Amino acid sequence: MRNYVILGDSTCDLNKDLRKKYGIEYVQMKYVLDGREYAASLDWEELSVHEFYNAMREGKRITTTQVPAETFLKAFSDYAKAGKDVLYIGCSSALSGSVNTAMVVAKEVMDIYKDTKIICVDALNSSFGQGIQLMMASKRRAEGKTIEETEQFLLKHRNCVNQCGTVADLSYLRRAGRVTASSAFFGNLIGIKPILISDAKGQNFAIKKAKGARNAKIEIVNYLKEVGTKLENQTIYISHADDEASAAELAVLIKQEISCKGVFLDYIGPIVGASVGPGTIIAYCTGKEETRVGEE
């Protein structure tokens, strides 16, 4: 069996340690701030996490770009030359065009390197929802599963990776066009927190609203309890957009309410962060398949 690379991108939000532990590579998207383009590094090399989110807090607009075709071409070709297959698990196609680009580029590369398999999977999730799938794939690989077996596993289980979160300010998601929610649903309401999940098509979908940050956290915990299976064997992940205190509060609440192996906290990376805005917190677990679909 040929060795295969497990490849993520800038929205998978796995830090250096986790990537190293699970042997995960990633390709970078880009973001633009004040007219300057930055590589969307998950290790915050150019701008620190605080510099990045503070710029947003100051009202600066950050735009993002998908993984350039050129980046895929180089990465895929390099792996092919090295005799490796590639399993790319990309950001939800509802949020980024990267997976589509990857599929197009993969065909071209496979035409040149006939022995190479490049398989692209739409994670239908982002942030740790995508990161968890990369880690799952890595475990399957370690168990000796082939690239096709791992692909099939992901296609079957990608909607069983559940994510539920809330944003401090819905206007970021709206502006980025990355939420399905009617204006009447959120209107000009004070203290209303949308409870967002990633739906069956990988869109951010507001399933309900909560009044106040604490109630929002209670709703998130309720969602985890409702959809999570065998939570006692799971680490529950929380990603946050530079609001450690709020994420820690959520962690405390989860530990109170759910018996689980542990809670892991980390930052939301620059790409997801740019569309959800500072103050966002999201929790992740695995469990029941998410079948809900928000508005088209």
Next chain:
Amino acid sequence: MSITQLDAKALKEAFISGLLNLKEHKEEVDSLNVFPVPDGDTGTNMVMTMEGGTHAVQDGEQERIDDFLKRFARGVLLGARGNSGVILSQFFKGLSVGADQKETLTVPDFICAFQKGVEKAYESVIKPTEGTMLTVMREGAEAMQRNTAGSFEELFTLLLTEMNRSLINTPELLPVLKEAGVIDSGGAGFVYIFEGMQNALCGNPGASVQTVYDKAGKASSRQIDVSAFDADSELEFGYCTEFILQLQNAKVDIPSFDIAGIISYLESVGNSIVAVKDDDLVKVHVHTFRPGDVLNYCQQFGEYLTLKIENMSLQHNETLIVKEKEEQMAHQDVAIIACVSGIGLERYFKEIGADVIVQGGQTSNPSAEDFVAALKKIDADTVIILPCNSNIVMAAEQAAELAKEADTKQTRIVVVKAKTVAEGYSALSMIDKSQDADIIIRDMEDAIKHVASGLITTAVRDVDYPDLSVKKGDYIGLDREQVYSDSPDRLTAVKGLLEKMPEINEKEVLAVFYGKSVDQDTLDAFKSMLNDSFPWLEYGFIDGGQDVYDFILALE
């Protein structure tokens, strides 16, 4: 002369006289408010409620008393405003039930019908409170049953003696009245109605019918759409012409002046004539095609104090236009009617999901009929009504009943008992209208449970509460139960209120609807007060544009 039989005509005069007497004491009844807040409305509501009845029977033919009472009770019901109005409407409903199959009423018939009225009134309230209008009418009924009266004159004397006694006793039964140093307002209104009826029945001239119409005309005057009469229109209905003429010594001998001459002239140029001489004034109401002639004619006796001439084609058309404007809305699974007043509040409630606004609030409770009109505009499987005021809950519920009777579409009508603007806001803010009706209703009811409502206004009189002294003119902070703060400084009153609101430390979100009287500087100061004293609250300000309340607070 003693009256032992009451016919429809006599009862109609009595009701009109009752209404008139109530109107004369309207402000007094309004001021009998438990809170020292300038929003007392019981008198106003009861007047409007009674007007519903008198309006419904104004062009009555000679008829049986049971038919007359049915029409009157129906009118009262449609005009009912506020809780006192609803209770009153149920009393008349009972009276009409009790008079069923009667051509006229004898004294025992009347006592029996009155008793039915009391029973109906009690039934209309889920938890009847003693020390209110209910007590006054019940004790009145009991007194009539205990004693014997040979005539209506005797009966009304003992009825009013007892009801007055009962009214004065209301503070003994209801501690909030005693604390506030007032008697029950609804009870007072009820007594005034029967006092007026007594005037008419016992031959006290008192009430003159046209005064009622004068006042009623003013109360219900509204903007007229003049587009209904254009260059090609023909005058169909003439002009409703009303004036008060000041007789002048220079022109006539006032003491001996006889208006018979005016009346016979009016008869030659118009109809629907009402003309009375009151000392040196002459009041005239006439429908005529030539108002100029009438004015020229009458000017020979004096000069005009007031004049009102309206093209009745427009009045007529206006009714048609109002009907046309009730255009049907597109079908919805769930539609929401909310009841608020204030341009900002109305706009905001629509923005966050209300389909139809019924204007109304503390100082002008809408009637069941207003809700019925709103319901007619809507085509939905389920209609949810948010009264947003405790005094409107019953009118809304009554409207739901009335609408159900008349409805062929099988609409389900649910009143979600939001008793304050804050509760209504909270209910609307938490729903997702794409959900099923039951989920929406559940979410609304949940939301209402978690909101605390606060109000800031100006005290209209001094009151001493056990632990708070309220001074007239001060700003006070209150909720539906209690006055919590008093200060000459508006924001100090707000802060005092917030500090005392239940579970303030547990609350996270504050919505502030600011009224007409609030300027930007005050808002800025309000915000810094919140940042300093309640830093954990996430807050937002909305221009409510409401009267009476400087601020309406929704704390969640």
